[in-house]
Amino acid sequence: MTIRRDPPAPPAAPPGNRGRLGLHMTAAAAEGKLALQRCEDCGTAQYPPREVCGQCLSPQLVWKNHKHVAGELLGRTRIHHSNEEYFKRFLPLEVGLVHLEVGPTAVCFLREGCVPGQQVMVSAQLDASGQAVLVATPSAVRTIGRSAALSTSQAAKEKKHAA
Numbered sequence: 001m002t003i004r005r006d007p008p009a010p011p012a013a014p015p016g017n018r019g020r021l022g023l024h025m026t027a028a029a030a031e032g033k034l035a036l037q038r039c040e041d042c043g044t045a046q047y048p049p050r051e052v053c054g055q056c057l058s059p060q061l062v063w064k065n066h067k068h069v070a071g072e073l074l075g076r077t078r079i080h081h082s083n084e085e086y087f088k089r090f091l092p093l094e095v096g097l098v099h100l101e102v103g104p105t106a107v108c109f110l111r112e113g114c115v116p117g118q119q120v121m122v123s124a125q126l127d128a129s130g131q132a133v134l135v136a137t138p139s140a141v142r143t144i145g146r147s148a149a150l151s152t153s154q155a156a157k158e159k160k161h162a163a
């Protein structure tokens, strides 16, 4: 007699293992905040979180919560393969390297419209495992033509007042 078995269901969540320091980011992300460590001795902001400052090795690190952090998308790539079962159904995945204006560079999931060389806003969100992940969205005000965008906005306000 042959027993027919269905293929195993893909996992419902991505890998959830994070270190103790990563859990701090997760707790902040649950409140809609991006938590980054900042060195009290040299002022360096760092990501990913570590036990000591990556710049001066000081253990005097404090957490600073941000609603989001602006940055420049340095480059992007499309991932067509993953060894993690959970991610296979979402392929291709868009990820990119973002240089955060507070200092560090981070790998982020990219929302549609993120263009290398332009500004993005990075926030922390919870993934299906309930763990913090960084997500970049296009910034409303782009690096190129920023002054034009601001002056257009100013012109619209002035037009409103004139009417």
Ligand SMILES: [Zn+2]
Residues within 6 Å of the ligand: 039, 040, 041, 042, 043, 044, 053, 054, 055, 056, 057, 058
């Ligand atoms: Zn430091």
